[in-house]
Amino acid sequence: MKKFFAIPFAAGAFLLSNCSNPPAAGTTPAADTASVKKAYQQTIGGKPVSLYFLTNASGAQVAITNYGGRVVSLVVPDKNGKPTDVVLGYDSLSHYLSKPEAYFGALIGRYGNRIADARFALDGTTYRLAANNGKNSLHGGPKGFHNQVWEAVQAGPGTLSLQYVSKDGEEGYPGTLTVKVSYTLTDNNELKIDYQAETDKKTVVNLTNHAYFNLNGQGDSTITDHLLNIMASKYSAVDSTLIPTGAPVDVAATPFDFRKAKPIGQDIGADNVQIKNGLGYDHNFVLDRVDAVSSVQAAHVQSVKTGISMEVFTTEPAIQFYSGNFLDGTLVGKQQKKYGHRSAFCLETQHFPDSPNQPAFPSTVLEPGKQYRSTTTYRFGVVKS
Ligand code: BGC
Numbered sequence: 418m419k420k421f422f423a424i425p426f427a428a429g430a431f432l433l434s435n436c437s438n439p440p441a442a443g444t445t446p447a448a449d450t451a452s453v454k455k456a457y458q459q460t461i462g463g464k465p466v467s468l469y470f471l472t473n474a475s476g477a478q479v480a481i482t483n484y485g486g487r488v489v490s491l492v493v494p495d496k497n498g499k500p501t502d503v504v505l506g507y508d509s510l511s512h513y514l515s516k517p518e519a520y521f522g523a524l525i526g527r528y529g530n531r532i533a534d535a536r537f538a539l540d541g542t543t544y545r546l547a548a549n550n551g552k553n554s555l556h557g558g559p560k561g562f563h564n565q566v567w568e569a570v571q572a573g574p575g576t577l578s579l580q581y582v583s584k585d586g587e588e589g590y591p592g593t594l595t596v597k598v599s600y601t602l603t604d605n606n607e608l609k610i611d612y613q614a615e616t617d618k619k620t621v622v623n624l625t626n627h628a629y630f631n632l633n634g635q636g637d638s639t640i641t642d643h644l645l646n647i648m649a650s651k652y653s654a655v656d657s658t659l660i661p662t663g664a665p666v667d668v669a670a671t672p673f674d675f676r677k678a679k680p681i682g683q684d685i686g687a688d689n690v691q692i693k694n695g696l697g698y699d700h701n702f703v704l705d706r707v708d709a710v711s712s713v714q715a716a717h718v719q720s721v722k723t724g725i726s727m728e729v730f731t732t733e734p735a736i737q738f739y740s741g742n743f744l745d746g747t748l749v750g751k752q753q754k755k756y757g758h759r760s761a762f763c764l765e766t767q768h769f770p771d772s773p774n775q776p777a778f779p780s781t782v783l784e785p786g787k788q789y790r791s792t793t794t795y796r797f798g799v800v801k802s
Contacts, residue, residue: 450470454468456468456511457510464566466566467569468480468481469481469482469483469577471577471600471602471608472575473574473606474604477494478490478491478602479492479608481577482510484564484566485513485565486562486563486567486581486626487506487521487523487524488504488506488608491503491504491628491797495634495724496724496725496799496800499723501634502634503630503631503797504628504635505521505522505630505635505750506521507751518559519748520556520627521628523562523563523627524624525626526596526622527557527561527594527621527622527623528557528622528623528773529556529557529627529737529765529767530555530625530765531554532546532771532774533552533658533774534553535547535548535589536554537774538773544590544591546558547588554589557588558589560587562583563627565581575602578597579597579598580596583595583596585618590621591619592616592617592620592785593617593618594614594615594616595614596624598612605796606796607795609792609793609794610626610792610795611791612790613790615785619785620782623768623772624791625733625737625766625767627765629741629744629761630718630727630761630763636754636756636760639759640741640759640760641682641685641759642680642722644681644718644721645681645718647675647715647736648704648705648706648713648715650676651666651667651703652665652673652700652701652702653701653735653770657694659695659699661701661778671689672685672691672692673691673702678719681740681759697741697759699737699740700737701770702735702737703735707732707733708732710732713731713732714728715731716729718764721802726798727796727798728798729764729795730792730796731794732790732793733768734768734769735767736765737767738762741758744756744761745757766791766793
């Protein structure tokens with residue numbers, strides 16, 4: 418029943434934007450990429466920022482800026498072959514600079530997700546981080562990797578390599594960390610993200626990507642109609658500040674049971690303390706199978722409207738499912754679309770939140786001489802009903 422599309426579509430089929438803003442990446446013909454790029458070309462702190470386009474033989478296109486390593490657009494065909502941009506984002510670099518807290522499409526580090534009370538200890542030394550989420554630290558702090566300019570090299574049409582050196586003490590973390598991330602768009606319409614990092618002092622690392630997806634097409638009003646399947650029998654229960662309260666608990670007989678595909682909206686309004694704490698879903702799902710070398714499947718999502726499906730494969734032990742609960746219509750994105758409540762979801766592959774303070778969780782410590790490696794692949798297809 419499930420079919421991955423092999424419908425090549427001409428670059429000329431990309432839609433033209435008709436507003437006075439610069440055209441959004443992913444909505445213009447390939448020939449016009451120069452004018453789309455212009456809206457990203459700027460020098461920040463002496464470092465050049467630009468927009469890079471990945472293309473493949475199947476006609477998909479991904480645009481990525483080296484400001485925060487952000488995926489700006491990801492265009493794949495729907496069940497009728499219509500090019501559809503499935504990620505939220507902005508039309509220009511200036512929008513990203515003025516709303517940096519949205520994390521749209523960004524690389525997240527040095528520590529994705531939350532660290533309780535914005536501090537942790539390593540070998541008896543306490544490191545203090547910026548508290549940017551109530552009393553906790555979220556996504557590496559205000560000047561996390563999402564707000565840094567990465568060095569970019571595009572080796573071929575389908576690959577972009579990014580590098581960022583995070584100095585010892587940056588955002589409170591110990592050790593100079595050299596991070597390399599490569600984005601690859603394969604001919605199977607997979608966006609593969611490979612992460613590597615090395616440190617010169619013991620530190621903690623948890624890298625992810627924060628794409629906000631809507632498989633109905635970005636700007637569509639909701640994702641609650643999407644069918645979601647997460648390969649997880651356990652999830653992390655959290656307190657009201659979204660810090661895990663202990664060992665993972667069973668999803669069975671709770672709204673968190675996505676072991677069989679169900680609409681995201683089916684149980685999102687349940688009278689359940691965890692749903693209340695998350696204001697919906699904003700939880701760490703612990704994957705049933707983990708393979709730190711070859712990826713395993715973590716999730717499958719499908720839009721009933723467009724037929725577009727997305728599978729997530731990862732080497733990470735867990736995935737944060739966030740149902741866009743904090744989107745409230747105030748952010749206006751590509752093509753002037755208002756991003757309303759639950760108009761996107763995130764599936765962030767990761768180690769568990771707050772691991773540096775919870776010794777029972779898989780360790781996020783990186784030592785000098787060791788290499789951090791992680792791979793996540795988002796594979797797009799269509800399911801024809
Ligand atoms: C967090 C949410 C947060 C969002 C910001 C997610 O990873 O779990 O709580 O609001 O990132 O984009």
